[in-house]
Amino acid sequence: VAGDLDTASTAEGWARLVSRETGKRLAEARGELALSAVYFRVMADLLEEQQELVLQAVPGAVHHVEPRPLGVAAVLTPWNFPVSIPARKIAPALAAGCPVLFKPSEVAPLSSMVLATLLDRHLPAGTINTVLGEPADVVDPWLAHGEVQVVSFTGSTRVGRLVAAAAAPRFLRTVLELGGCAPFIVLPDADVEHAVQTLLVAKYRNNGQSCIAANQVFVAREVAGDFVDAFVTATERLVV
Template sequence: MSVILREPIGVIGVVTPWNYPLLMAPWKIAPILAAGDTLVIKPSEQTPLTTLEFAELVADLLPAGVLNVVNGYGFVVGARLAEHPDVSMIALTGSVAAGRAVARAAADTLKRVHLELGGKAPVVIFPDADLAAAASSLRVAGFWNSGQECGAACRVLVHESVAEQFVEQLVGEVQALVVGEPASGEDVEVGPMVSKAHFDRVTGYLERAKKEGIGVATGGGAIDGPGYFVAPTVLVDVPEGAEVAREEIFGPVVTVETFTDEEEAVRRATDVPLGLSASVWTEKARRSHDIAASPDFGTVWVNSHLVLAREVPWGGFKGSGYGRDLLIHALDDFSRTKHVMHNHGR
């Protein structure tokens, strides 16, 4: 008689990012505790306070030692969690570089690794698409959280026959965005970059794009005045293979490229090292099924973008990592199966 048991893994080390500190912590904490594990979580050194407050709020609900928060830099505390022999698994949401470092550090102890890394989400727009709806969607999906979002709609591939019309509509939406300090009013839609270092990184991409001759339809640089504000930007006439079209900028920047046919659209959409999410815009049902099934991305939206639901898994392919967050898929990742076989012959 065979019995399959699902068991906790043990102690899970967790490293969470700065862009959604309070959201990303429960994404890991909930399935880890539900699977029967304990955890040590290190929030980003840039945004640790909400995780600490969360731990205080639930301190009287959990046994001592089940949920532990440690603070520090990734290259010190995060590295120690990844390499520690008593940590059975390491889970990270962060950059591709951080994911590589964690995987290398975990290799010596052969611990399990769960990585949710960056993205460079293509938005493929066909001639029959509802252009106004696509432009309106990108107003949010491309600039939510000031573009500091791994699933952001940051790379548009639009059919050449409707490119000019779409860009005009997109620019109108982007120029209507309200930029400001988040606490200055409920109408503010785009805030500053998280830090001076990240501000310099984002503006560096824009400066290099201009030197390469890439066009700027709107925005294109920092906003004058105090704070690390970058103007919501749309870059146009972006050539295939350009740096801004392949690398994750992680700021309020959307690039626009054009394509001539379906085959080219799919090839160029997938010709990036990251594979977290993508969207396809078309009114043709057969095309929407075929195209959505073919790109190498963990989530593909059809006629929408950045619509998240807790009932479905979230995670990527290729350079965007491996492992899944949310629902039963996360429970699978944070537990292990054991086969017990009984010989009941007499």
């Protein structure tokens, strides 16, 4: 493990670790790291713009609205985007002033640990608290603890139900991003070649391991024959 983390001390080394650990193409791994940096930049920009709001919706009354940290945020992430999904959750939590309990996927923890190590280097001790282990051993005590005020989970629908059930007794604020069944629709006036190239990305990006991957394809009869032939040809040209 130490050797892998040392290898990932550069952006290229980190990208190669993501590629090796998840199986995604190196170009996609590089893109994931770039996107992860954007999340932190955007949240930092929003933090600078954050200010108290003064509202006068009721005659004779002035309402002051100010942002306050909610409390500890539990961040639970999957293996298929081991850096960008944690970044998308951790960055806004930090911008809101919330310390984070971070549990990476036990299937692909190393890429996430590089992110955790990087954050630890630049944040006060205890701001990010990363724990590895079996989900139930780690997450159940978190969700039962009074200091944890929000949980953000990305993963399977099955596990999402378990998280929701554990959060329900305390009415814990819960964000669940679960399995999808996204449609891809090709209309009669579509540019068939363009539609094929778009579907190749929508279906096969990240080796198909994406919660927003196209899982149902609806094609108008007028272009169905040409579309299917072109899509099959394009798919057969892919290099796995």
